Amino acid sequence: MPSPILRRLRDLPTFEMATGDPDPRGWAVRGGDGQVFGTVTELLVDPESQRVLYLNVELERGLPGVPTPAPHAETQILLPLGAVNLDTEGSSVFVTALRRDTVGSYPPFIDFILPTEYEEAMLRTLKASSIDTKP
Amino acid sequence: MAELRIQPKKSAPSPWLLVALAVVVLAAAAYFFLRPDTADEPAPAPAVTSVPTPTDSLAPGSPAADARATPPPSDSLETSPPLGSDSPARVRLLELAPQLTQLADRTDLRDDATIREQRDNFTSAISRLEDNDPAASLRPGLVAAANLLLAVQQKGYPNLEAEANALTLQASELSGRDATPAEQTCNRAYLAQVASLLNTLSYPIKDVL
Numbered sequence: 628m629p630s631p632i633l634r635r636l637r638d639l640p641t642f643e644m645a646t647g648d649p650d651p652r653g654w655a656v657r658g659g660d661g662q663v664f665g666t667v668t669e670l671l672v673d674p675e676s677q678r679v680l681y682l683n684v685e686l687e688r689g690l691p692g693v694p695t696p697a698p699h700a701e702t703q704i705l706l707p708l709g710a711v712n713l714d715t716e717g718s719s720v721f722v723t724a725l726r727r728d729t730v731g732s733y734p735p736f737i738d739f740i741l742p743t744e745y746e747e748a749m750l751r752t753l754k755a756s757s758i759d760t761k762p
Numbered sequence: 763m764a765e766l767r768i769q770p771k772k773s774a775p776s777p778w779l780l781v782a783l784a785v786v787v788l789a790a791a792a793y794f795f796l797r798p799d800t801a802d803e804p805a806p807a808p809a810v811t812s813v814p815t816p817t818d819s820l821a822p823g824s825p826a827a828d829a830r831a832t833p834p835p836s837d838s839l840e841t842s843p844p845l846g847s848d849s850p851a852r853v854r855l856l857e858l859a860p861q862l863t864q865l866a867d868r869t870d871l872r873d874d875a876t877i878r879e880q881r882d883n884f885t886s887a888i889s890r891l892e893d894n895d896p897a898a899s900l901r902p903g904l905v906a907a908a909n910l911l912l913a914v915q916q917k918g919y920p921n922l923e924a925e926a927n928a929l930t931l932q933a934s935e936l937s938g939r940d941a942t943p944a945e946q947t948c949n950r951a952y953l954a955q956v957a958s959l960l961n962t963l964s965y966p967i968k969d970v971l
Binding site (some may be wrong): 635639640641642643644646648649670672674677678679687696702708709711712720 | 764765766767768769770771
């Protein structure tokens with residue numbers, strides 16, 4: 628099965644969130660302990676299957692184990708949509724496999740490139756071999 | 763496990779369509795605010811029997827002069843014949859007037875600007891009838907009564923919309939005269955509808971289903 632071509636939703640002016648589906652951009656990202664450790668800033672989508680595959684999350688500054696980013700830069704991670712739960716009433720994204728003190732071991736998303744190794748590292752950290760991130 | 767989908771954006775309506783829609787809305791609003799209020803229409807002018815004829819150059823005996831000398835048929839005049847003080851419709855309307863103004867003055871209704879305006883129109887039309895003004899027509903009072911009831915209905919009786927609208931339509935079709943048996947029948951039927959709706963609207967809003 629070929630890997631999907633990922634695009635940021637903001638780069639697809641002819642697409643929008645499907646009617647009835649929430650737009651989690653701007654929502655707080657909470658770990659298994661309920662503590663906030665980041666904010667969803669963008670959605671990575673597969674225009675072919677018309678599905679959101681990853682949430683682009685900007686981490687809060689000062690998290691344990693997360694190197695302080697350069698000034699005017701932010702540490703970002705990608706979360707597979709299959710690894711999160713959406714709380715539409717509370718406008719929050721819950722990731723039970725991560726916490727504020729463990730997110731430092733999660734691979735940061737540095738560039739808009741998604742090599743296979745990166746995906747493997749993500750899944751390994753999430754300990755979610757059963758989570759299917761493929762569309 | 764969450765799932766989010768995206769969809770192609772729906773095509774936006776043409777900007778020209780929006781412009782046309784805006785023009786239509788503006789035209790409707792202008793019509794609504796600028797149209798002459800039927801309840802405010804001036805009383806018909808008195809008969810023009812004593813208007814002096816200006817001197818002109820028409821030769822006596824010419825066809826044009828003959829045409830001028832012939833008075834127009836009476837039914838082409840816009841003015842209504844004066845109402846007699848014993849006109850049944852006038853009497854009935856004056857009987858209903860206190861109840862109508864009392865309704866408009868009810869605590870839950872009197873602060874509404876539209877009701878206040880229609881009440882003023884109605885009392886203005888009624889005062890002309892009460893003064894036995896020979897030039898006063900019945901029509902402004904009849905129409906104002908319907909408009910007042912419509913305003914009250916719109917304030918708090920949504921279920922009576924059909925009745926109020928029908929009454930307004932019925933009022934607009936009245937001649938304003940009460941001379942012939944046909945006109946008296948129409949006026950009687952109309953005033954019976956006014957009394958019926960007035961009676962219903964006299965109940966508190968919560969009691970009218």
